Amino acid sequence: MRSAFYISDGTAITSEVFGHALLSLFPTEFEHHTISFIETTEKALAAKERINKATSRGGKPALVFHTFVNNENREIIESCDAVLYNFLEPFVAPLEKELAIKAKPTTHRTHSIHEKSYDYRIEAVNYALTNDDGSNVTNYEEADVILVGVSRSGKTPSSLYLALQYGIKAANYPFTDDDMEELKIPSFLKPFHKKLFGLTIDAQRLIDIRDGRMANSKYSSARQCRMEVREVEKLYKNEQIPFINTTKLSVEEITAKILTETGLQRYKY
Amino acid sequence: MRSAFYISDGTAITSEVFGHALLSLFPTEFEHHTISFIETTEKALAAKERINKATSRGGKPALVFHTFVNNENREIIESCDAVLYNFLEPFVAPLEKELAIKAKPTTHRTHSIHEKSYDYRIEAVNYALTNDDGSNVTNYEEADVILVGVSRSGKTPSSLYLALQYGIKAANYPFTDDDMEELKIPSFLKPFHKKLFGLTIDAQRLIDIRDGRMANSKYSSARQCRMEVREVEKLYKNEQIPFINTTKLSVEEITAKILTETGLQRYKY
Numbered sequence: 001m002r003s004a005f006y007i008s009d010g011t012a013i014t015s016e017v018f019g020h021a022l023l024s025l026f027p028t029e030f031e032h033h034t035i036s037f038i039e040t041t042e043k044a045l046a047a048k049e050r051i052n053k054a055t056s057r058g059g060k061p062a063l064v065f066h067t068f069v070n071n072e073n074r075e076i077i078e079s080c081d082a083v084l085y086n087f088l089e090p091f092v093a094p095l096e097k098e099l100a101i102k103a104k105p106t107t108h109r110t111h112s113i114h115e116k117s118y119d120y121r122i123e124a125v126n127y128a129l130t131n132d133d134g135s136n137v138t139n140y141e142e143a144d145v146i147l148v149g150v151s152r153s154g155k156t157p158s159s160l161y162l163a164l165q166y167g168i169k170a171a172n173y174p175f176t177d178d179d180m181e182e183l184k185i186p187s188f189l190k191p192f193h194k195k196l197f198g199l200t201i202d203a204q205r206l207i208d209i210r211d212g213r214m215a216n217s218k219y220s221s222a223r224q225c226r227m228e229v230r231e232v233e234k235l236y237k238n239e240q241i242p243f244i245n246t247t248k249l250s251v252e253e254i255t256a257k258i259l260t261e262t263g264l265q266r267y268k269y
Numbered sequence: 270m271r272s273a274f275y276i277s278d279g280t281a282i283t284s285e286v287f288g289h290a291l292l293s294l295f296p297t298e299f300e301h302h303t304i305s306f307i308e309t310t311e312k313a314l315a316a317k318e319r320i321n322k323a324t325s326r327g328g329k330p331a332l333v334f335h336t337f338v339n340n341e342n343r344e345i346i347e348s349c350d351a352v353l354y355n356f357l358e359p360f361v362a363p364l365e366k367e368l369a370i371k372a373k374p375t376t377h378r379t380h381s382i383h384e385k386s387y388d389y390r391i392e393a394v395n396y397a398l399t400n401d402d403g404s405n406v407t408n409y410e411e412a413d414v415i416l417v418g419v420s421r422s423g424k425t426p427s428s429l430y431l432a433l434q435y436g437i438k439a440a441n442y443p444f445t446d447d448d449m450e451e452l453k454i455p456s457f458l459k460p461f462h463k464k465l466f467g468l469t470i471d472a473q474r475l476i477d478i479r480d481g482r483m484a485n486s487k488y489s490s491a492r493q494c495r496m497e498v499r500e501v502e503k504l505y506k507n508e509q510i511p512f513i514n515t516t517k518l519s520v521e522e523i524t525a526k527i528l529t530e531t532g533l534q535r536y537k538y
Contacts, residue, residue, distance in 0.1 A: 011525035017286040025372040036525045090359045103294040111521040125426050157394050252380040256280035256305045
């Protein structure tokens with residue numbers, strides 16, 4: 001199998017995203033390796049050794065995705081027995097011309113601390129944790145968005161992702177069996193109607209997920225899951241709460257759709 | 270100010286990472302906009318209108334970062350009054366040649382659900398939540414890593430990030446004032462010594478953070494913060510627990526360093 005390396009003198013997150021996006025266009029398998037924080041000659045030489053070994057082992061040159069712009073370690077990496085792809089390079093000169101500014105390559109800028117957005121994110125994570133799963137219903141004033149939905153429809157991971165990635169304060173509140181007889185927006189959520197965003201999920205997927213947690217229970221029964229999904233969707237429609245179906249969506253897609261539909265501003269860029 | 274647009278028929282996360290990495294090389298400010306899920310002609314035309322307005326408003330052509338490969342909406346976007354940057358394009362033909370395979374562009378592949386890694390991540394988030402802050406000390410068998418450190422040194426956001434991004438099960442355990450008189454590894458953590466990873470932080474930064482939460486308390490006093498930091502660092506050294514100082518690091522950098530130092534495998538690629 002062909003090896004793919006994502007390498008950088010920083011976190012290598014940019015190289016990973018770049019490499020994955022490109023390789024995902026090709027219907028074949030790769031062996032993935034990330035090497036972060038190549039900041040010294042020693043580390044660059046160690047990386048070179050790993051890459052060269054992968055090439056010998058695989059019989060075909062490893063693919064190396066990197067973002068070194070001007071760096072003495074770049075030469076070491078470029079001397080590897082591998083095919084190199086640097087996604088910044090083709091764009092730097094055209095952008096310099098367009099902006100009429102010279103690029104100033106500084107390592108660690110993309111995924112390092114930018115004071116303001118950092119504090120936002122930590123605060124948002126704390127907010128998501130203390131306002132998870134209806135555990136605190138007195139602090140919705142502070143929320144940017146309040147996710148609602150039945151148990152296991154994706155509320156908690158989505159709230160945390162909104163906080164960690166975007167610094168958005170997302171509370172979440174679950175509709176449970178007790179609410180179902182006459183499902184309505186609870187009184188403490190009413191003043192925040194405009195912040196509500198609904199998640200729903202296909203009943204069959206919900207049955208499967210709940211069955212994995214509590215097999216043969218009322219909670220995971222087909223009858224219960226179908227009823228809960230039907231009731232919340234009715235509520236969303238009657239109360240004009242925007243909602244999405246999370247069945248086929250990743251956390252990244254759920255949160256990107258929430259941002260698109262609500263127009264919420266991300267604090268981190 | 271020049272406008273920068275990150276657009277895609279998917280989440281636009283790849284466009285954002287690509288655009289930010291490039292623009293971070295230039296010492297100037299931009300107005301950032303993300304437009305996700307451009308899946309229809311209507312949405313492409315609406316995006317075009319927003320982009321053209323930004324160009325008129327700013328007096329200079331907006332910068333548009335996108336990853337459309339083969340797509341009918343691409344033509345609409347390419348007809349905008351803007352400068353376009355497509356980071357996949359320069360690399361597709363060389364990679365096709367190297368791999369001797371034709372690229373098969375499929376939208377939504379990079380940040381959509383890959384069944385296996387999706388379940389890992391949700392499970393890991395649940396694990397991080399139930400094993401946060403020492404709230405459960407009976408389930409460390411299942412942990413991939415156990416973060417330790419004083420209160421407010423970055424354990425919780427790092428655990429959640431490891432779970433959400435990489436599907437890694439990270440528990441975390443806080444050393445508090447009660448532990449300080451004779452700081453040692455608690456008995457329930459001893460069997461998992463090899464999973465321990467320490468976080469530390471500069472005392473002054475710790476004072477500032479704690480002061481923001483509980484001003485004028487023993488918890489946030491200079492004396493207390495200095496003592497706690499000194500004691501945990503002594504423990505890490507005596508017990509040979511690998512550790513990093515999080516003071517100047519973002520969550521992305523902390524977790525990338527943890528992966529590098531522990532050699533932990535990420536479940537998501």
